[in-house]
Amino acid sequence: MRLDLLQAIQTLQSGQVLAYPTEAVWGLGCDPYNQQAFEQILNLKNRPIEKGVILIAASLAQVQPFLEGLSHAQITQMQQSWNITEQQRATTWLVPLTKAVPAWISGQHDRVAIRVTTHPLVRQLCNGFGGAIVSTSANPAGLQPARTSSDIQHYFGEQLPILDGPLGQSSAPSKIRDIVSGQVLRD
Secondary structure (H helix, E strand, O other), X not given: OEEOHHHHHHHHXXXXXXXXXXXXXXXXXXXXXXXXXXXXXXXXXXXXXXXXXXXXXXXXXHHHHHOOOXXXXXXHHHHHHHOOOOOOOOEEEEEEOOOOOOHHHHOOOOEEEEEEOOOHHHHHHHHHHOOOEEEEEOOOOOOOOOOOHHHHHHHHOOXXXXXXXXXXXXXXXXXXXEOOOOOEEEO
């Protein structure tokens, strides 16, 4: 079922799962504070809760609750990595957990993955929703991430709501780096 932006925002607000285009691949998302919706994503993907997921946002202000305890230099480093063109590859940062992060989001990890997106439609989605949303690749565990809305329908059937729009212009999913150690987990 294809949705426009307003319908997609209402879908998230009503506690449902949504497929949406990200910078490079399609994602599955929900309200990160709605455990039932989050568990639905895990069931769709056949993904263990221990792995954790990314939270994606439209602005630094929307990820501010997750940045508690970080230095000005660390926040500036993240902000600079997010100040890119749509064609450049996004960076997701692993940051220490704060009280703002529900336990189910981080899985077995002591970090949470966050990203400010360059995708214009996803920025509008997060702004309309009023904050960060879950972002995990739209595919069952072990299969390739969806690159078209047809892939999503093939993987999950016709009933999964899809925010209609194009993928971003990045050629690969985001890099993942740890803000504390500097370690690159996905390059």
